[in-house]
Amino acid sequence: MMPAAQFIPCGGYRHVNELGLQGWKCRSNHATLLQGCYMVSRGRHQHNEINAAFKVIRKTRSLTVVEIHKGHRWGAIECVCGGDPYTVWCTPRNPGNHARGILRYVNTHAACADSEDGS
Amino acid sequence: MISWDFRVTLNRAPADDEVDALFEAGLDDCSIAGGPRGDVYLTCDREAESMLDAIASVIAQIRTVPGLWPVGVGEDDGVTLGDAARRHGGRTQASLRQLATGQRGPGGFPEPLIEADNISIYSWAEISEWLRTRMGDDIPSENPDVALADALVKVNCRARAAHREDGLRHLFDSVA
Numbered sequence: 001m002m003p004a005a006q007f008i009p010c011g012g013y014r015h016v017n018e019l020g021l022q023g024w025k026c027r028s029n030h031a032t033l034l035q036g037c038y039m040v041s042r043g044r045h046q047h048n049e050i051n052a053a054f055k056v057i058r059k060t061r062s063l064t065v066v067e068i069h070k071g072h073r074w075g076a077i078e079c080v081c082g083g084d085p086y087t088v089w090c091t092p093r094n095p096g097n098h099a100r101g102i103l104r105y106v107n108t109h110a111a112c113a114d115s116e117d118g119s
Numbered sequence: 120m121i122s123w124d125f126r127v128t129l130n131r132a133p134a135d136d137e138v139d140a141l142f143e144a145g146l147d148d149c150s151i152a153g154g155p156r157g158d159v160y161l162t163c164d165r166e167a168e169s170m171l172d173a174i175a176s177v178i179a180q181i182r183t184v185p186g187l188w189p190v191g192v193g194e195d196d197g198v199t200l201g202d203a204a205r206r207h208g209g210r211t212q213a214s215l216r217q218l219a220t221g222q223r224g225p226g227g228f229p230e231p232l233i234e235a236d237n238i239s240i241y242s243w244a245e246i247s248e249w250l251r252t253r254m255g256d257d258i259p260s261e262n263p264d265v266a267l268a269d270a271l272v273k274v275n276c277r278a279r280a281a282h283r284e285d286g287l288r289h290l291f292d293s294v295a
Binding site: 048049052053055056070071072073079081083084085086087088089091092093094096097098099100101102103104105106107108109110112115 | 122124132135136138139142143147148150151152153154155156157159162164195196197199202232233234235236238240242
């Protein structure tokens with residue numbers, strides 16, 4: 001029987017089903033751990049192209065990367081302008097194209113912080 | 120197969136379950152995003168034989184989710200050199216790269232707006248203007264396929280608002 005309050009770190013690329021850890025909670029409280037999702041450390045996507053786009057976002061004042069881990073969504077990119085966030089999938093069909101899409105969103109919203117400051 | 124990039128504006132923001140439904144309908148090569156003016160759209164990179172085929176397949180998948188429909192089709196200003204070559208139609212990606220690096224051409228190619236590892240995003244408006252003025256390229260101000268699809272989607276929205284969708288379909292079959 002599984003102890004009720006067991007926590008494990010979720011870092012690394014190991015599949016929780018293979019480890020027999022279904023139902024355990026991770027320290028970061030990642031809901032997807034319970035679904036047998038491949039987990040990487042917090043704030044990182046499993047595709048490096050997308051992580052490279054996140055690096056640009058973290059340097060952009062108006063944008064924030066938010067982890068959601070719900071359904072097919074890994075997370076979203078939110079803008080201070082209040083426009084609908086950009087959906088980041090867990091398993092996009094083509095990670096390179098998805099990263100390009102993220103950078104296009106950055107291009108569209110990069111100036112939003114300036115206009116918020118000005119208003 | 121060529122990957123075509125375009126955006127399809129939706130009638131409203133999808134709810135959480137609709138986001139997953141869109142993904143499962145096959146739109147895992149598109150992403151949902153919103154503009155500063157409150158519009159909600161899908162940014163798409165769809166592999167297809169032609170731009171019109173790509174737009175048609177995306178719209179067909181959107182229509183599988185009840186309550187969501189397209190209200191417009193357009194293009195993003197942000198492009199990679201590969202995207203720019205596809206939009207241009209008369210130059211290859213290699214040709215644009217040589218112009219961008221200054222190996223060929225008069226120099227002064229527009230700088231990328233954003234760079235991340237090996238992806239550089241340029242402004243299509245700046246590139247197309249530079250190619251027109253400095254290289255004498257003949258580039259239409261808008262993609263004719265995207266403009267056609269946008270016009271058809273907007274006519275369909277008007278027909279939907281007036282409850283004349285069947286009538287429009289009949290008219291379109293007669294004209295086409």
